[in-house]
Amino acid sequence: MQTSRQLKRAGEDRQKENSEFQVTVADQRATQKLLAGALNILKGFYDKAALVQISQHQEPAGPPPPPGFKTYTKSGQSGGVMEMINQIIADAKAMEEEALKSEEEAQVAYETFVTETNASIDAATKESITCAENQAKAESQKVETEMSRDGVMSELEALASENADLHKSCDYTLKNFDLRQEARQSEMEALKQALSILSGASFGAFLQSVKI
Numbered sequence: 001m002q003t004s005r006q007l008k009r010a011g012e013d014r015q016k017e018n019s020e021f022q023v024t025v026a027d028q029r030a031t032q033k034l035l036a037g038a039l040n041i042l043k044g045f046y047d048k049a050a051l052v053q054i055s056q057h058q059e060p061a062g063p064p065p066p067p068g069f070k071t072y073t074k075s076g077q078s079g080g081v082m083e084m085i086n087q088i089i090a091d092a093k094a095m096e097e098e099a100l101k102s103e104e105e106a107q108v109a110y111e112t113f114v115t116e117t118n119a120s121i122d123a124a125t126k127e128s129i130t131c132a133e134n135q136a137k138a139e140s141q142k143v144e145t146e147m148s149r150d151g152v153m154s155e156l157e158a159l160a161s162e163n164a165d166l167h168k169s170c171d172y173t174l175k176n177f178d179l180r181q182e183a184r185q186s187e188m189e190a191l192k193q194a195l196s197i198l199s200g201a202s203f204g205a206f207l208q209s210v211k212i
Helices: 001-058 076-175 177-198 204-211
Strands: none
Touching: 001 076
16 A cells, blocks of 8 residues: 555654664764863963963063064964853854754654654544445345346246246137037937936937937
């Protein structure tokens, strides 16, 4: 799924960004620590030199210094070097704070993305499950409908066969009805004659009844 791949890629990018953040902060803190140590050494050196100069001014005046000898004075460059070191320390501190801020913002953005993406994945998963359930239900209903249709078709075919059989029987009965009626009538007349003879009727009467 595309969303899952995006989530995985975002996690990899976040891990890479965090590793770079760790290196940056470690470097800036190391720089601050190193320069702070150097600054303390320079400060101690210049403070000691100043004390020596003050001590020399407080001693009783001695013979004047030889020609060309300059009295010690605090170098103007000392302040410039220390100010430069302080500025580098301040820059390193500012860079560390900026890295911390960026890391916090990146982490918040990543967590928001993960939350929204997981919610999207959950919604898509639920929708997929619902679609699958609806499809299964539709398939089940389709099978039931087909089975019901097949049952109806079977009943219709049976009724059609029974109807055809009835038609054949009815057609045969109608077709042979007159012949069967004539044969039945002849049989009844013959029976009547037989009964008349058996009951003692005269042969003449019998012949008369036959003529009739």
